[in-house]
Amino acid sequence: MAAPAVLAEQLSKTFRVAEKEPGFAGTLRHFVRRRYRRIEAVRGVSFEIAPGEVVGFLGPNGAGKTTTLKMLTGLIQPSSGRARVLGRDPYRREAGLLRELTLVMGNKQQLIWDLPVLDSLRVNAAVYEIPWAEAQHRTAELAEMLGVAEVLRQPVRKLSLGERMKAELLASLLHRPRVLFLDEPTLGLDVNAQLAVRRFLKAYRERYGATLLLTSHYMADIEALAERVIVIHEGRLLYDGPLGGLVERFAPFKEVRLMLARPAAAAAFARFGEVEEAGGLRVRLLVEKDRLTGVVAELLANFELRDLSVDEPPLEEVIGRVFAKGAV
Amino acid sequence: MLLAKARTLLAVHFAYMMEYRAEIFFWILGGLVPFFFMAAWSEAARQGYTLYSPLEYARYFFAVFVARQLAIVWANWTFSDWVRTGKLSFYLLQPLDPMWRLLADHVGERGVRLPVLVVIGGVFAALFPGALVWPGWGALALGLAASTLAFLLSFFVAYSVGLLAFWLEDATEIFELWYVLVLFFSGMLAPLSLYPEAVQRVLLWTPFPHLVYLPAALWSGLEPADARGFAVLFVWTLVFFAVSRLLWRLGRGRYSAMGA
Numbered sequence: 232m233a234a235p236a237v238l239a240e241q242l243s244k245t246f247r248v249a250e251k252e253p254g255f256a257g258t259l260r261h262f263v264r265r266r267y268r269r270i271e272a273v274r275g276v277s278f279e280i281a282p283g284e285v286v287g288f289l290g291p292n293g294a295g296k297t298t299t300l301k302m303l304t305g306l307i308q309p310s311s312g313r314a315r316v317l318g319r320d321p322y323r324r325e326a327g328l329l330r331e332l333t334l335v336m337g338n339k340q341q342l343i344w345d346l347p348v349l350d351s352l353r354v355n356a357a358v359y360e361i362p363w364a365e366a367q368h369r370t371a372e373l374a375e376m377l378g379v380a381e382v383l384r385q386p387v388r389k390l391s392l393g394e395r396m397k398a399e400l401l402a403s404l405l406h407r408p409r410v411l412f413l414d415e416p417t418l419g420l421d422v423n424a425q426l427a428v429r430r431f432l433k434a435y436r437e438r439y440g441a442t443l444l445l446t447s448h449y450m451a452d453i454e455a456l457a458e459r460v461i462v463i464h465e466g467r468l469l470y471d472g473p474l475g476g477l478v479e480r481f482a483p484f485k486e487v488r489l490m491l492a493r494p495a496a497a498a499a500f501a502r503f504g505e506v507e508e509a510g511g512l513r514v515r516l517l518v519e520k521d522r523l524t525g526v527v528a529e530l531l532a533n534f535e536l537r538d539l540s541v542d543e544p545p546l547e548e549v550i551g552r553v554f555a556k557g558a559v
Numbered sequence: 560m561l562l563a564k565a566r567t568l569l570a571v572h573f574a575y576m577m578e579y580r581a582e583i584f585f586w587i588l589g590g591l592v593p594f595f596f597m598a599a600w601s602e603a604a605r606q607g608y609t610l611y612s613p614l615e616y617a618r619y620f621f622a623v624f625v626a627r628q629l630a631i632v633w634a635n636w637t638f639s640d641w642v643r644t645g646k647l648s649f650y651l652l653q654p655l656d657p658m659w660r661l662l663a664d665h666v667g668e669r670g671v672r673l674p675v676l677v678v679i680g681g682v683f684a685a686l687f688p689g690a691l692v693w694p695g696w697g698a699l700a701l702g703l704a705a706s707t708l709a710f711l712l713s714f715f716v717a718y719s720v721g722l723l724a725f726w727l728e729d730a731t732e733i734f735e736l737w738y739v740l741v742l743f744f745s746g747m748l749a750p751l752s753l754y755p756e757a758v759q760r761v762l763l764w765t766p767f768p769h770l771v772y773l774p775a776a777l778w779s780g781l782e783p784a785d786a787r788g789f790a791v792l793f794v795w796t797l798v799f800f801a802v803s804r805l806l807w808r809l810g811r812g813r814y815s816a817m818g819a
């Protein structure tokens with residue numbers, strides 16, 4: 232196997248935060264004697280990502296995804312364990328490595344707020360030592376892939392959220408990094424913009440053979456981009472494997488959808504499985520795979536149906552179950 | 560390549576500062592404090608109490624004003640803001656030490672400030688005819704060199720204070736202490752030669768008297784310029800440069816990229 236592009240080895244991070252009671256008395260007490268609370272944000276997480284792989288990084292709020300990405304990009308120092316990107320320690324911030332990686336944060340922006348996007352790009356080109364002619368060439372190429380060519384001369388504060396996110400992506404990729412860490416790159420975008428960002432990441436990855444580790448709470452992002460997912464929960468690794476395997480393992484269900492000819496009470500379906508939607512003409516049930524044929528036969532026998540279909544359950548549903556269970 | 564990098568950073572930071580030109584203008588107005596002292600000393604001179612004539616006081620305090628304007632720094636504030644808001648994260652991702660970015664921010668601002676100072680100089684010359692005399696190229700250049708050193712020293716002190724944000728929630732105000740020391744021991748309140756001799760001797764080894772006094776003395780040509788000032792400023796600049804490097808190395812591990 233080729234040397235991994237990204238390696239996490241027993242990676243852990245504990246934060247120490249000062250606690251303060253509200254109010255004046257609390258402030259005084261805080262001043263005299265500080266009390267600290269330890270937050271184990273990431274606990275002994277290990278994984279490897281091969282060059283060119285696209286991996287979805289999943290977990291509920293507060294699971295430790297962002298913290299892990301911060302360690303992998305050298306922003307913060309791990310409390311213990313090892314992080315390696317392209318064989319090097321990101322915390323040391325060697326220029327050679329920094330030129331190969333990027334971190335895109337959907338909830339943060341690096342573009343200079345009051346100046347046109349191009350000015351920020353100029354700074355990045357200089358910082359990464361890309362000649363301006365070359366940088367312009369790359370800007371044109373990326374802007375075309377993203378569809379944002381028109382807005383580059385406008386002050387950042389005048390851009391819509393979607394335009395700004397695309398411009399952020401452009402700025403983060405001007406130096407053509409080979410390893411991309413993306414923390415909720417589609418956060419808050421409308422469906423079209425999400426789709427555009429997804430397509431763009433796919434195209435970028437194909438064109439430059441880049442490695443991607445990406446978090447998102449939109450399962451459509453993960454389904455569209457990642458063949459493999461890593462799931463963490465409360466700082467611990469829960470699952471690492473193909474996306475399909477996640478469904479197998481955590482959701483041995485099929486989703487049965489019915490269109491009834493006449494409305495029926497929700498209670499009538501409880502014995503078949505988990506009722507997701509019922510009461511009107513439309514019914515959705517989660518049925519265990521083992522019982523599926525029996526249940527379908529019974530439904531056909533007992534109800535007048537306009538339509539019946541059997542599907543994989545929606546990924547959101549599966550992920551919800553994984554998070555709810557917590558441990559495997 | 561390094562030059563191109565510097566040029567671009569400066570150009571963009573200049574553009575950035577131009578967006579805030581109004582703020583900078585008021586900031587400069589706030590720096591007019593020495594002129595109040597000037598008025599006081601000139602009045603004293605008119606009544607025959609002191610060394611120089613009113614016009615000479617005017618010249619001296621104008622030189623003080625310019626020297627101060629060129630040494631104003633805010634690295635303490637900016638850097639601790641980067642730490643608190645997590646903005647530092649973006650700079651950590653890039654192959655450029657954040658210190659250079661901060662320095663470019665200051666130097667770029669000087670480009671906006673300089674033309675304003677020229678205009679104020681014109682107004683001043685019109686208000687006090689004969690107060691401003693051409694110091695000569697040599698004195699001008701030496702004064703500029705001194706004020707550059709003074710700027711760098713102030714910058715590294717402020718940056719070091721800003722770096723304390725890795726340990727303390729809000730340390731930026733510690734830098735006020737520096738201003739107080741500068742106010743009392745820099746010759747801003749009064750020409751230093753009016754201080755007791757023993758005090759003068761000790762003070763000359765600290766950076767304070769040279770920060771404002773050395774360039775002001777060179778530009779005004781009124782006070783004796785102490786060549787030792789260059790060495791003192793240079794050594795203190797090196798000291799605080801080293802301090803800031805050390806704080807950076809020690810503090811980085813404590814950065815938690817909060818809010819980012």
Ligand SMILES: Nc1ncnc2c1ncn2[C@@H]1O[C@H](COP(=O)(O)OP(=O)(O)OP(=O)(O)O)[C@@H](O)[C@H]1O
Nearest residue numbers: 246270272291292293294295296297298815816817
């Ligand atoms: N700088 C910090 N200081 C203290 N605690 C922190 C800090 N950053 C994160 N934490 C805590 O560590 C835990 C993990 O946070 P993290 O941001 O990594 O989660 P996440 O998986 O990215 O969540 P989300 O999906 O909400 O973005 C949380 O409990 C959070 O409160």
Ligand SMILES: [Mg+2]
Nearest residue numbers: 296297298414
């Ligand atoms: Mg997060």
